[in-house]
Amino acid sequence: MQLTPADERMLVGDDGPAVQAAIQLLVRYGDLMGAERLIDTDNVCGANIFGPRHARVLGTTDPAALFSRFSLDLAEPVEVPAFRAHSCQLIGPRDREQWDVQGIAPSDALAMDSSEAYLVERGVDVLSTCTPYQVGVVPQFGEHCAWMESSAVVYINSVLGARTNTEGRESSAASMITGRTPYVGYHLDEARRATHMIDVRTPVVTTEDWNLFGYWVGDRVQDAVPVLAGERLRPSHVQLKQFGAAAASSGDVEMYHLPGVTPEAATVEQALGGRPPRATSVYDATARAETVASLCRTATDRDVDFVMIGCPHAALEQVREVARLVERRRISDSTSLWVFTPSALRRQADEEGLVATIEAAGARVLSDTCPAIGQFLPPGTKVFATDSAKQAHYVPAIAGVQGWFGSVETCVTAALTGRWAA
Amino acid sequence: MTGAPTARLVLAGRGVVDGRATGRALVCTAPVSGWGGIDPSTGVIVESRHPQRGESFAGGVLVLPGAKGSSGWSGQFHLAKLQGTAPVAVVFTRMNSKLALGLVVLDVPAVTELDTDPITALHTGDLLDVDGTAGTVRVLTGEEHGNGRQ
Numbered sequence: 001m002q003l004t005p006a007d008e009r010m011l012v013g014d015d016g017p018a019v020q021a022a023i024q025l026l027v028r029y030g031d032l033m034g035a036e037r038l039i040d041t042d043n044v045c046g047a048n049i050f051g052p053r054h055a056r057v058l059g060t061t062d063p064a065a066l067f068s069r070f071s072l073d074l075a076e077p078v079e080v081p082a083f084r085a086h087s088c089q090l091i092g093p094r095d096r097e098q099w100d101v102q103g104i105a106p107s108d109a110l111a112m113d114s115s116e117a118y119l120v121e122r123g124v125d126v127l128s129t130c131t132p133y134q135v136g137v138v139p140q141f142g143e144h145c146a147w148m149e150s151s152a153v154v155y156i157n158s159v160l161g162a163r164t165n166t167e168g169r170e171s172s173a174a175s176m177i178t179g180r181t182p183y184v185g186y187h188l189d190e191a192r193r194a195t196h197m198i199d200v201r202t203p204v205v206t207t208e209d210w211n212l213f214g215y216w217v218g219d220r221v222q223d224a225v226p227v228l229a230g231e232r233l234r235p236s237h238v239q240l241k242q243f244g245a246a247a248a249s250s251g252d253v254e255m256y257h258l259p260g261v262t263p264e265a266a267t268v269e270q271a272l273g274g275r276p277p278r279a280t281s282v283y284d285a286t287a288r289a290e291t292v293a294s295l296c297r298t299a300t301d302r303d304v305d306f307v308m309i310g311c312p313h314a315a316l317e318q319v320r321e322v323a324r325l326v327e328r329r330r331i332s333d334s335t336s337l338w339v340f341t342p343s344a345l346r347r348q349a350d351e352e353g354l355v356a357t358i359e360a361a362g363a364r365v366l367s368d369t370c371p372a373i374g375q376f377l378p379p380g381t382k383v384f385a386t387d388s389a390k391q392a393h394y395v396p397a398i399a400g401v402q403g404w405f406g407s408v409e410t411c412v413t414a415a416l417t418g419r420w421a422a
Numbered sequence: 423m424t425g426a427p428t429a430r431l432v433l434a435g436r437g438v439v440d441g442r443a444t445g446r447a448l449v450c451t452a453p454v455s456g457w458g459g460i461d462p463s464t465g466v467i468v469e470s471r472h473p474q475r476g477e478s479f480a481g482g483v484l485v486l487p488g489a490k491g492s493s494g495w496s497g498q499f500h501l502a503k504l505q506g507t508a509p510v511a512v513v514f515t516r517m518n519s520k521l522a523l524g525l526v527v528l529d530v531p532a533v534t535e536l537d538t539d540p541i542t543a544l545h546t547g548d549l550l551d552v553d554g555t556a557g558t559v560r561v562l563t564g565e566e567h568g569n570g571r572q
Contacts, residue, residue, distance in 0.1 A: 025526060032438055032522035047494075057504050070500060073527055148493040165519040168496035170527055185519060222453065222490065223518060252453065252490040252518065298470055372458065394458040394492075397470045 001030055002037045010178060017078040018068075022174035025073060029171055030182030038180040039187065043139050043162075044085045045132055045147040046071075046172030048124075050115045051093030052108050053375065061111035063118035071173035083122045084179035088137050090149045091130040091313070092116075093374045095366045096343065102369070102376040124176070128368035129342035130312045131241065133160065136344070141263060144187055146175035150254070151245035151312045151390065157255040159240050161263040163187045166254055186255055192264065194257050196221040197277035200230025202285045207239050208407040211389040213283060214243035216291045218251030220281045227257040227271035230283075235261065238315045245312050246389035295389055295405040298396040299420070303334070305381040307415040308395075309408060310340030311370055311388035316348060318408065319365065323354040325412040326361035332418030336378040337363035340370050363415065372398055385414045429551070429560035433543060435536035437557035438517075443510040443531050444562070447548040448479040450486040451541055453516075456524065457494025465507030474546075483550045484509035485540050488516035495520035500527045511552035513540050513559055533557055 009015065010023040026038060050066040058069055068077040094102060096116070099109045116126055127135055130149050139145050139162035147153050147164045156162040165185040167175065175181045185191050198221075204213045217226055226247075235243060235258070247253035257264060257271035265271035309322055322339050331337050339358060341349065346367045349355050355365045371377055372394045377384065385404040386392050392405040404414070406422045414420045451473050454460065459469040465480030469491075480502075489495050502508045512532040514521060525532050531554030536543075540559065544550065551560040 028526045029523050032525060033517065033519060047497075054501070057501060069504075070497070073500070150491065150493050153493065166493045168493055168520065168523040168527075170496055170500070171519075171523050223488070223516070249491060252488075252520075294471070397458050397468045 001027055001035060003027070007038060007180065016081060018072065018080040019177055021072045021074055021078065022177040023180065025170060025174045026178065026180055026182060030184060033182060033184045035182035035184035037183050039144055039183040040179055041144050041146045041175055041181045042086050042179060043143055043145040044172055044175045045088045045090050045137070045149065045152065046167070046176060047090045047092065047148055047169055048119055048173060049089060049092035049112060049128070051112050053093070055111060061114070063115045066115060067118060071169055073170050080122065080177070083124065083176040085176050087124045087176040088132050089119055089124050089126045089128055090132065090152070091370060091373050092128050092368055095368045096128065098364070098366055101364060101366065102374060103379070127342065127344065131342060134313065134315060134345065135342045144181065146172050146181040148172045150248035151241070153254050154244035154248045154256070155241060157186055158244060158257070158262050192225065192255055193273035194225045194227035194265070194271040195278045196224040196226045197268070197272070197280040198226050198228045199280055199282045200228060200233060201282055202288055204230070204233060206407065207242055208387070210235055210239040210243040211246050211387070211405070212288055212291045212295070214246030215250045215295060215389040215393070216283060216287055218247035218249060218253050221251060221253060223252035224279070225255045225257070226253065227259070227265070227268050229268050233258060233261070238318060241312050241315070242388065249390040249393040292405070295392045296403070299383065299402040299404045301383045301402060302420040304383050304385045304404065304414045304418060304420050305335060306378050306384040307335060307337045307411045308340070308371055308384060308386045308391055309411060311372070311386065311391035314339060314341040316345050319345070319349045319354050321408050322412060323357040325409060326363060326416070327357050329361055329416055331362045331415045334418045335415045337412070337415035339363065339365045341365060341367060343367035371395055375399070377401065385411050385420055387411050427551070427562045430563050431543065431561040433536040433538050433540060433559040435533050435557050435559070437531070437533050437554040439525050439530065439532040440555045441531040442551070442553045442555065443483070444549065444551045445482040445510040447483045447485050447544050447546055447550050448474065448477055449541060449544050449546045450474050450484070453488045453490040454486050455491030456489065456496065456498035456520065457492035459491055460498055460502065462498050462501035462507060463505055465502055477546070479509045480507040482509055483511045483513060483552055485513045485544050487541055488514060489518060489520035489524060493520065496523040496527045499524045503528055511550070511554070513544070513550070513552060515539070515541065533559055
């Protein structure tokens with residue numbers, strides 16, 4: 001790999017052991033991917049708040065020890081300076097204020113506050129959401145970023161035209177510290193061209209439709225870049241968020257094109273870079289029905305214990321829809337309903353009275369985490385339901401529960417009645 | 423029987439992480455998710471739709487077409503490494519950023535670009551000698567060679 005004099009100085013330790021470890025990690029990682037050099041990045045998102053899951057394995061809640069071990073892959077703690085790149089904390093293990101809902105012990109909550117403070121001291125914006133692009137961290141077109149969180153990666157690559165690979169905890173932390181990232185993969189034009197054509201022959205209109213379509217596309221194309229071709233494909237930003245998250249869960253989609261909507265290609269031909277597609281797949285009514293069955297494959301019992309809305313974290317209009325559906329009603333005594341939204345949007349929802357409406361119905365509005373990332377469910381949950389293909393994909397595997405997938409309305413109805421009726 | 427173990431099959435490819443290790447293969451016929459796909463406390467595949475769900479790579483050789491899913495891939499294998507459930511070597515088909523970072527963190531011998539598709543040529547339970555420096559995967563005969571990095 002070609003290194004700059006500044007890279008070389010970092011490598012020999014002139015900027016201290018943390019910077020040295022970070023640049024060593026980036027060089028090894030870049031070499032494995034075939035990068036010829038590193039480039040500057042000033043827009044990094046990572047996940048470095050550590051909860052009990054990590055503290056137990058390491059045997060300490062010391063934030064410096066946890067960061068060095070899990071973020072820098074170092075056996076011994078090192079002094080970590082202020083981060084060079086503009087850095088943002090993604091979704092984490094706990095709701096900063098309502099952690100008691102998760103069943104977290106006060107001592108563990110304090111330890112996570114310390115882990116968060118360690119990041120704040122180093123200049124990190126602690127937005128604590130999987131959707132920083134909803135709350136002020138909005139990369140520019142063409143900007144080189146280093147982001148974790150597969151649903152955010154596919155969103156900023158595809159919808160905003162920013163450039164990032166799917167980073168992990170260790171590589172994004174290394175980029176925060178050094179302001180560098182390997183110049184390879186989705187940073188380059190070549191990887192961003194579509195190779196797989198999706199011929200859409202059934203209406204994709206509702207948010208439920210876009211979740212299902214995304215889940216099917218990911219399963220079909222795996223790590224290819226698809227171009228979506230069909231009539232009247234006009235998703236809202238919520239639908240784009242759900243589509244990408246689903247495609248990145250069933251498969252490995254980090255970039256897609258929807259001509260007329262996404263910014264890098266105005267036509268299918270342009271998305272393909274003037275070349276024929278390597279593969280074409282047809283999405284029709286049968287494919288949609290099979291995807292519903294696949295997403296609900298773990299579910300048999302219709303008595304629903306828990307309904308989760310907001311994966312990726314809900315937009316304000318999704319919170320408003322839940323409030324409208326539960327207004328002046330009560331959810332079932334046997335069911336919990338939790339809505340997840342970025343803390344910045346929760347404050348706004350509070351201002352607008354939406355939180356009060358939802359809480360009056362017996363439900364909760366939570367932030368900063370989710371059941372999959374935080375690995376928590378209401379006690380005794382055996383059957384859960386969600387409006388998110390991504391959450392329906394992950395939670396049964398992580399928690400060993402049954403999962404139903406449906407629209408927000410179907411899910412909220414299940415919370416009100418305690419029964420899955422779809 | 424004395425002397426070096428004999429190989430009944432040798433696959434040649436490109437070594438991407440140096441070193442040599444032997445272990446029993448877990449051959450995954452579909453890409454593996456890290457976060458939400460494995461349990462790092464046991465080394466078992468947990469993704470509900472995965473063909474090898476319930477099978478373990480702990481202390482063995484993880485043979486896989488590639489890494490997919492959440493960006494927490496390396497983080498989960500990092501936890502596996504610290505809990506002693508990590509694979510001792512990795513043999514794979516397709517590189518991506520998740521797998522590359524996972525290999526950096528695991529730091530075990532790894533080989534790719536083999537002359538024969540490892541997913542069909544290798545079988546779960548095969549005793550493999552993975553040489554990440556030479557870029558070879560040898561399927562050993564005989565039962566006397568246990569798991570472990572040499």
